[in-house]
Amino acid sequence: MKLCILDSETVSKNDISLEEIKSLADTTVYGSTTPDKVAERIGDSDGVICNKCIISREVFEACPNLKYVGLFATGYNNVDIKAAAQHGAVVCNVPSYSTHSVAQHTFAFILDYFNRVSDYSQTVKNGDWVNYKLFSYFYLPIFEIKDMRIGIIGFGDIGQQVAKLSLAFGMKVSVYTRTYSKVDAFKKANNAGDKIKCCGLDELLSESDIVTLHCPLTDKTNQLINKETLKLMKKSALLINTSRGGVINEQDLADALNDGVIAHASVDVITYEPMREDCPLRRAKNITITPHIAWAPKQTRERLLKAVAQNLKAYIEGSPINKVN
Numbered sequence: 340m341k342l343c344i345l346d347s348e349t350v351s352k353n354d355i356s357l358e359e360i361k362s363l364a365d366t367t368v369y370g371s372t373t374p375d376k377v378a379e380r381i382g383d384s385d386g387v388i389c390n391k392c393i394i395s396r397e398v399f400e401a402c403p404n405l406k407y408v409g410l411f412a413t414g415y416n417n418v419d420i421k422a423a424a425q426h427g428a429v430v431c432n433v434p435s436y437s438t439h440s441v442a443q444h445t446f447a448f449i450l451d452y453f454n455r456v457s458d459y460s461q462t463v464k465n466g467d468w469v470n471y472k473l474f475s476y477f478y479l480p481i482f483e484i485k486d487m488r489i490g491i492i493g494f495g496d497i498g499q500q501v502a503k504l505s506l507a508f509g510m511k512v513s514v515y516t517r518t519y520s521k522v523d524a525f526k527k528a529n530n531a532g533d534k535i536k537c538c539g540l541d542e543l544l545s546e547s548d549i550v551t552l553h554c555p556l557t558d559k560t561n562q563l564i565n566k567e568t569l570k571l572m573k574k575s576a577l578l579i580n581t582s583r584g585g586v587i588n589e590q591d592l593a594d595a596l597n598d599g600v601i602a603h604a605s606v607d608v609i610t611y612e613p614m615r616e617d618c619p620l621r622r623a624k625n626i627t628i629t630p631h632i633a634w635a636p637k638q639t640r641e642r643l644l645k646a647v648a649q650n651l652k653a654y655i656e657g658s659p660i661n662k663v664n
Contacts, residue, residue, distance in 0.1 A: 340364040340655060341384045341404075345372040349390040350411045355641050359648040360388065363655060378402055386654075388647060389417070396422035407654050409647055413437070414583075416556070420664045431650040431661045435496045436643045437634040441581050442500035444633035445551055448579050448605035451627070453482045485509035490547030492540070492563070493554030493582065494521050501551060506534055515543045516554075544571040549579065556583035566591040569600055576601045581633045584609040593619035596626055607633045 342364035347357060348371050357368060364386065372380055372392050378401040381387050386407035387394065394408055396419045408418055408430045415432050423430050451457055458479050462468070467476065489505045491498045494516035502525065505512050512535040514522050519537050526535055540563075544550060550572065554560050564578065565588040572578070578601055580587055589610055595601055605627040609618060612631055620626055634640075646661075653660040 340386060340407075342366045342386045342388065342651075343381050343384040344368045345377065345380060345387060345389040345392045346370070346411075350640050350643060354637060355644060357644065359645065360651060363648065363651050381405060386651070388651070391417055394418045394423070399423065399426040399428065407431075407651070409650055409654075411643060411647060414555075415663050424664050428664075429654060429659050429662055430664045431654065431659060432663050433643055433646040433650065434661060436646055437639050438496040438500050440636045440639040441497045441553075441633040442504055443636075444607060444629070445501050445579055445581055446504055448581075448607075448627060449484060449549060449577070452577055452603055452605060453484055455479045455481050484549075486511065487548040488513060488546055489549040489551060490515065490543040492516075492543065492550065492552050494518065494525070495553065495555075497581075498553035499525050501553060502531075502535060503529065506531060512536065513538050513543045513547055515540050540568070541571055544568055545573070547576065548573065549577045551579040552582045552586050554582055554586060556585045560586050562586070562588040562591075564588065564592065566594070569595040572601050574599065574602060578604040580604070580606040580608055582608065584612070590619045593623040596623045603627070605629075607631055 344357070344360070344366060347368050351357060360366065361368070369380060374393060377392050377394070378398045381398065381402045383404050384402070385404050386409065387405060388409040388411065390411040394417065399405060399419070399422050405426065406428050408423060408428055410418070410430070410432045413432055413434050413436070415430060418430050420430060485508060488511040490513045491501055492515050494514050498516070499521070502512050502514070506529070514535060514537050516522065522535060522537050526532065552564070563586050569591060592604060596604055603625045606620065607629045608631055609620060611618065614621060620628060650661050
C-alpha cells in the first residue's frame with residue numbers, strides 16, 4: 340500500500356515517532372501541506388493520513404487510487420464524506436483519545452482564573468512581595484470553586500469527564516445535551532444522584548457560575564453563544580470553550596467582554612485557525628486564549644498515533660474500524 344501523510348507536524352515535532360504508521364505501508368511524510376498541493380502530493384497513493392488538510396471532491400477526482408483517508412483527529416469536517424463514499428474510499432477517525440487532556444485543560448482555565456495564579460505570579464515578578472510589609476497579600480480576589488455551579492453544554496466523553504472532576508471539587512453540575520439518557524447513565528454509574536441537573540439552555544446559562552462548551556459544531560450549535568445568549572449569563576460568569584470555535588459568535592463575545600456583560604472567557608479554539616490578525620477576540624478585554632493545545636499533551640498524542648496506526652492496520656487487513664462513512 341502506498342501512503343501519504345500530509346501534515347505530520349500537527350501531531351509531532353519529532354518528539355513522538357511515526358514509525359508504527361510508516362511500517363505498515365510505503366509512506367511519504369510531509370510536515371505540512373498547503374491546499375493547492377494536497378492532490379499533487381497524494382498523487383497515485385492508495386491512502387492518505389492528515390489532520391486539517393481538506394480532502395475535497397476535487398481531491399478524490401484527481402486521485403483515482405485514493406481508497407483510504409485516515410485522520411489524526413476525532414473531527415472529520417475537513418473530508419467530503421459524500422464524495423468519499425461515491426469514490427469508494429473509507430474514512431476513519433480516532434474517537435475519545437483526548438478526553439482526559441481536554442477536561443484537564445478545562446480545569447486549568449478554571450483554576451487559573453479563580454485562583455489568579457498567573458496574575459499573582461506577575462505581581463511577584465513585579466516586586467510586590469519583596470516590597471510588602473506582611474507575609475502575604477491578597478488584593479486580587481480569589482474564590483473557592485466548591486459549591487459553584489458549572490454548566491456543561493454537551494455530554495459526550497469529555498463533558499462527562501468534566502462532570503467527574505466538577506463533582507470531585509464539590510461543585511454543582513447542570514447539563515444541557517441532546518442525549519439526556521447519557522446523563523441518567525452517568526448519574527447511576529457515578530452515584531451522582533441529585534448532584535447533576537438536566538435543564539434547558541436558558542436555565543443553564545442564567546444560573547451557572549461557569550459555562551463550559553463540549554458540544555460538536557453542527558447547524559444547531561453554530562454560534563450557539565451569541566449576543567442574546569450571553570445576556571442570559573451572570574455578570575460574574577466564566578465562559579470556557581475547548582470544543583470548536585464556531586460554537587461562539589466571536590464579535591458578540593468580544594463585545595460582551597469589553598462591556599462587562601460577563602466577567603471572563605477562556606478559549607482554546609477559535610473560528611479560523613491559525614488566528615487571523617482581525618480576530619475580534621485577539622484584543623478583547625478579560626479573556627485568556629491558548630492556541631488549540633487542550634488535546635496536545637505528549638501522552639495524548641502518543642495515544643492518537645497508536646490509534647491511527649491501528650486504524651490503518653485494520654483497513655489493510657480488510658476489517659476497517661472507526662469508520663465515519
